[in-house]
Amino acid sequence: MMKPNKQGFTLIEALMSVAIMAIGFAGVYAIVGVSNKVLMDTVDKQKLGYQTSEIMETLYSDKANLLTYHGRDLSNCTTITPSPTGTDTDQIDYLKSWCKKVEGEIGQKKSGDSRLIRVVKQKVGAKDVYLVSIDINGKSNKKSVYMTRLFYVKE
DSSP states (O other): OOOOOOOSOOHHHHHHHHHHHHHHHHHHHHHHHHHHHHHHHHHHHHHHHHHHHHHHHHHHHTGGGGGGGTTEEOSOGGGOOOOTTOOOHHHHHHHHHHHHHHHHHHOSOOTTOEEEEEEEEEEETTEEEEEEEEEEEETTTTEEEEEEEEEEEOO
């Protein structure tokens, strides 16, 4: 009597190895998805950082009019209007431009989001000091940038 040939895999063994490989590939696919989301969030936050830096640099170049930016909200571009004197047309153009850029990066403002510019003037000795802070956050506070700088102004 001949012995049966026991070389090779049975159908059950082959199916088990395919199932184990499928579980492994599903895990890798999930990790790639999470990594992609984290990368996109980081890119969005970096773009907001660039927007905030651009706003801060423009404010630095317009030191004479810093107080006209105080309390300005970049949440709704249509509500940005000039002061009653109408002397702040350049500043309004800047604000509308920033508002559109921020809106393009993180979308329309939702409840809990903040897009504010604050300017506080104080005297330090004989010099005027302006504390400028910009707070931009969106997408339910997942993307948030807060920047503060001190400006010394000679008058």
